[in-house]
Amino acid sequence: LVMREQAMKLVEPREAMKELGLNEHDVRFTSTLTITDNDSVAEMAEKLMKIFRESAQQHSLQQSSDGSISIADSVLVKVSESDENDKSVLLSWSLQDEELGSHLLKIIKTKFPTAC
Amino acid sequence: SEETKPSPLVKPVTSPTYLWGNLDVFELRDSLHQKGLMDAKVENVPNGFIIHIPSEDTLIQIDQTSTHIMCSNEILRNKIKESLIKCLAKI
Numbered sequence: 665l666v667m668r669e670q671a672m673k674l675v676e677p678r679e680a681m682k683e684l685g686l687n688e689h690d691v692r693f694t695s696t697l698t699i700t701d702n703d704s705v706a707e708m709a710e711k712l713m714k715i716f717r718e719s720a721q722q723h724s725l726q727q728s729s730d731g732s733i734s735i736a737d738s739v740l741v742k743v744s745e746s747d748e749n750d751k752s753v754l755l756s757w758s759l760q761d762e763e764l765g766s767h768l769l770k771i772i773k774t775k776f777p778t779a780c
Numbered sequence: 781s782e783e784t785k786p787s788p789l790v791k792p793v794t795s796p797t798y799l800w801g802n803l804d805v806f807e808l809r810d811s812l813h814q815k816g817l818m819d820a821k822v823e824n825v826p827n828g829f830i831i832h833i834p835s836e837d838t839l840i841q842i843d844q845t846s847t848h849i850m851c852s853n854e855i856l857r858n859k860i861k862e863s864l865i866k867c868l869a870k871i
Contacts, residue, residue: 688845696850
């Protein structure tokens with residue numbers, strides 16, 4: 665709620681900060697999991713898409729041409745080859761999506777055997 | 781037996797925290813030391829600072845408007861998050 669010239673209006677927190685001259689500080693987290701799996705990178709990304717469709721169904725879900733997956737406003741997931749039997753799954757999210765990001769990290773850990 | 785499906789996410793019950801201002805990297809480092817991460821070291825880089833925690837293979841990249849925590853240990857990540865939120869102004 666922002667008050668200006670005796671009038672009050674309701675604005676998004678980010679817009680309110682801008683109007684008040686406050687410098688927003690973005691906080692982002694990145695966690696990388698090493699998963700033991702013989703599937704290809706594309707197959708692993710497809711498995712993750714299936715899991716996200718079930719567990720984050722009310723959030724927007726997109727897969728880009730390079731295979732990376734974006735969920736809601738800020739969650740990004742990317743699979744890459746780690747070595748012959750392992751894949752690296754990188755999960756990145758902003759503090760504003762903390763509940764979603766940490767929840768998805770937990771789900772990936774329970775669904776796949778992690779090498780570390 | 782029927783495979784158990786993860787429950788769909790519900791909207792978070794807690795309000796998101798909006799942080800603002802510049803981060804004092806040395807205050808954050810001291811807070812991490814207090815949490816037992818004695819090898820957390822501040823390094824200068826062209827656009828800001830990095831706090832490196834070699835024992836945990838963890839990096840925190842800091843510039844004037846953002847902080848990026850690269851950490852794969854959930855317990856440690858939450859400790860860093862707590863320290864960071866304490867060191868920044870918030871609404």
